[in-house]
Amino acid sequence: MFTSTSEAVAAALDPSDFAQAPPLARKPARSPREEAALAEVLRHPGIWRRGTAARATVDAQPTGLAELDTRLPGGGWPRGALCEILIEHDGIGECSLLLPALAALTQAKQRVVFVAPPYIPYPPALAAAGIDLSYVVHIDANAADTHWTAEQCLRAGCCGAVLSWMPTTDYQKLRRLQLAAETGAAIGFMFRPLAAAKETSPAALRVQVSMAQGLPKIDILKCRGKSGETTQAVRLRA
């Protein structure tokens, strides 16, 4: 029994299954009995099948950029997850990227929390983008408390989105934040320097905003629940 199970698991993890087509239909050679056994094994909660279940269940907040939405599973920023935004410099449109989503969140009476932003999020600009300022919270925290603050806000379950700026962090801390975001079903936007693109990260989504031929573009570096295409540039500014 044990051998057959591991074989079945091995079969289930066969790379060819990662394609978009229903994976079981690909191999007609299996007998109905094998199919049943396989289905039984695959029902195990420890088995995650890429490209099947995840797609349908991603709860997302539309980004407001149609081109970007189509490239993200669920059609937007994944809720209950960490989204890393890797930027080269300030001022290349990395925050405006979030404005439509933030506006939608505040209008749905969900809080948007800025944890230790590097500058002042200019209220007239936020208001002009349709953000309801009464749902915007600005938190001052020193470097030592930033992680804690972001984690508390993500975990609490009463914040729609938490924006934080962390020039230095590590995998463990990010992992905690990712888990906190899962617990609190909040979107954790995390701005990090472009150099962090080389490091691994537990974030569900990593996008890079950079300049190319004088225009900012978005590259999707990592995207959980999305198979196949990886790097996809989206032009941000006209």
Added chain:
Amino acid sequence: MLWACLRFPRLALDAVRDEDASPALKPMAVIDGPQQRRHVVLADDRARGAGVRPGQPLTAAQALCPALSTKARDPGAERQAIDSIAAWAYRFSADVSIAGPDAILLEVGASLTLFGGLAALLRRLRFEIAAFGFDFSLAAAATATAAHVLAAQADGIAIAHAGPLASALGAVPLASSGLDDDAIAALRGMGFRKLRDLFRLPRAELARRVGPDALDHLDRMRGFAAETLVRYRPADRFERKLEFASGIESQAALAFALQRLVRELATFLVARDGGVERFTLVLGHERGATTRIDVGLLAPQRDAASLLELTRARLERIELVAPVHALTLRAKDLPPLCPLHADLFETGRREALDWPALAERLRARLGDSALRGLRCVADHRPGRAWRFAPMNETQLSREAPSIACASAPRETRSCDPIAFEKPGVEVHAQSRPFWLLERLIRLRTTPARLIAGPERIESGWWDDRDNSRDYYVIETHLGQRGWAFVPAGDANGWMLQGWFA
């Protein structure tokens, strides 16, 4: 009612005993009194064996026992010890009271069913109190005063019924009856030796001889009069300090002291039915220098073992810069503990907090002013078109609603663009940057490209902050878009005020 009394006859000694030293081999005594006339308050067994007695002058004690080591009495430490014992006792009864400097009383009658009867409860009290490391005697009786008297008499007396209680009290010598010293001396002079002798006297006679206070005491003891006790209330913050006679330099010795503090904290938390989420450990060095260790937890906890493990890990990570003379554990933030599984069918998120609770928690750690809202202000000058708003501010403030103010007419007008390669572009009425710089940055070079502008903002003649600036949306060589201005009509002196991030 059934009262248990815990007395700590050697509290003065136990409270000042060094935690760091291994059990002292030298005879020890606690001394008190003015510098010139020190006397022994309490002596340990070895010292007593050598003839040291309470009340003896220090010089006499030292003559009797040259090896005697002495410690000054520390009423603060005694009080702290009693407080922590009361906090511990609070888990057995809601009715705990501190009786005098060295005893606590707890009403256990209501707790018997929960703890499986009197015998089991007393066994448990005995077992748990041993962890404090204090010498104690335990007694239980139907009245608090009787329990107090019996505990002074001997350890382990437990009398739940009135009949045996009267005879047990009768056997108590006057010296440990709890009456005041004058009354005892007078009664001894009259030939009375035991409480039994007093109980036999007619009431009026007794009142005449000992006075109303002592009579009251005797009545309360036998349950004839109501007792008034001050009920102990657990503190809402925890702070304990251990001081060491000699500086501790090793982590291992410090961990030992830490264990005691953490155990007390855990006891305190159980009694409060709370948890701790954040606490501070302060290592005191010589000359007031301190090392601070902040311990933060993910969720409130109160389990002594895990708290200790966690704290010890933090402690081990730091390097002791100097010998430690005192160790303080402080916990102010004591949120209610959410049990891991409150309900078998609970589906909601355990840690789900509502916004006020979260805001409180954040404020508690980051400071009261750390959380602020943002508001628009109807002013044309960019630096004054906004303000921070306290969190508790209501939305219906005097100024215009936030969204409306953005589209409010601005006192802007197009002006002749300065001579750049690219002529001015029509300014979008709402082109305001996402980031506003708190401090303006002087641009060393002229911008690579002008995207839009100029937008002249000229305002503020009424409050001496008159501005006259031409704002441009600029692009730097790196492709960043900024919001910069030059003094009106000027071509130099670029100042960056924001980023279109």
